[in-house]
Amino acid sequence: MAAAVTDALHNARVARGGVAVTVTPAPALAALLAGADAAPARGVCAPADDTGACLAAVALPDAWFAAIDANPGVVLAAAVAYGFKDTLPEMFAAAGTVTLKARLAPLTASRANQLCVVAPTATIFAGQTFAVPVYQYVSTLLASFTLRVTVGEGLVLAAAAVDAGLGADWSARVSVATDGHSLAFVAFRSPSSCRRRPARRARAAAACRSSSASRKLA
Numbered sequence: 286m287a288a289a290v291t292d293a294l295h296n297a298r299v300a301r302g303g304v305a306v307t308v309t310p311a312p313a314l315a316a317l318l319a320g321a322d323a324a325p326a327r328g329v330c331a332p333a334d335d336t337g338a339c340l341a342a343v344a345l346p347d348a349w350f351a352a353i354d355a356n357p358g359v360v361l362a363a364a365v366a367y368g369f370k371d372t373l374p375e376m377f378a379a380a381g382t383v384t385l386k387a388r389l390a391p392l393t394a395s396r397a398n399q400l401c402v403v404a405p406t407a408t409i410f411a412g413q414t415f416a417v418p419v420y421q422y423v424s425t426l427l428a429s430f431t432l433r434v435t436v437g438e439g440l441v442l443a444a445a446a447v448d449a450g451l452g453a454d455w456s457a458r459v460s461v462a463t464d465g466h467s468l469a470f471v472a473f474r475s476p477s478s479c480r481r482r483p484a485r486r487a488r489a490a491a492a493c494r495s496s497s498a499s500r501k502l503a
Contacts, residue, residue, distance in 0.1 A: 302370060
């Protein structure tokens with residue numbers, strides 16, 4: 286959490302101490318926790334001399350997310366507050382509440398259809414880019430294949446590239462649609478390599494950009 290310390294005239298060069306940020310589990314979440322796991326999490330930072338600003342990182346206990354994983358569909362939240370680190374927590378100012386989300390495992394497609402897509406698990410904000418590797422597993426000899434990818438509302442395909450691991454035996458090209466919502470990846474094996482060895486694993490990587498305020502792939 287970003288914080289800044291100034292006086293009434295917004296002057297940052299004032300006498301000050303460190304800043305503390307606390308995240309306290311809401312009653313519904315605290316009821317699912319035991320002992321020290323139910324205590325508020327806390328982070329501290331030291332304001333810079335010239336700007337008065339600092340960034341406090343708060344590490345949330347794993348038990349909080351374990352409780353969320355064990356109670357799917359239940360909305361569990363935590364309250365965020367801030368103040369000087371030497372001030373009593375009761376005097377901290379409220380910064381609002383946050384809803385905790387279950388931990389996401391990498392999204393992968395079934396091997397039954399010979400494709401594996403590994404999506405990011407972190408929140409993607411508007412304007413950010415991220416890579417999505419797409420793997421193909423084959424047990425028979427392929428002479429060519431085509432992979433088509435489409436993305437949902439709020440996402441735009443910014444770029445796509447052919448991974449060097451495809452090998453010299455393959456020639457490939459990839460193109461992104463003008464609206465940025467789909468791409469086509471086409472690969473052809475050289476005739477001479479078809480007689481030498483079975484197909485290798487192919488990999489293509491697509492870079493996506495989020496155009497929504499905040500979005501997760503799921």
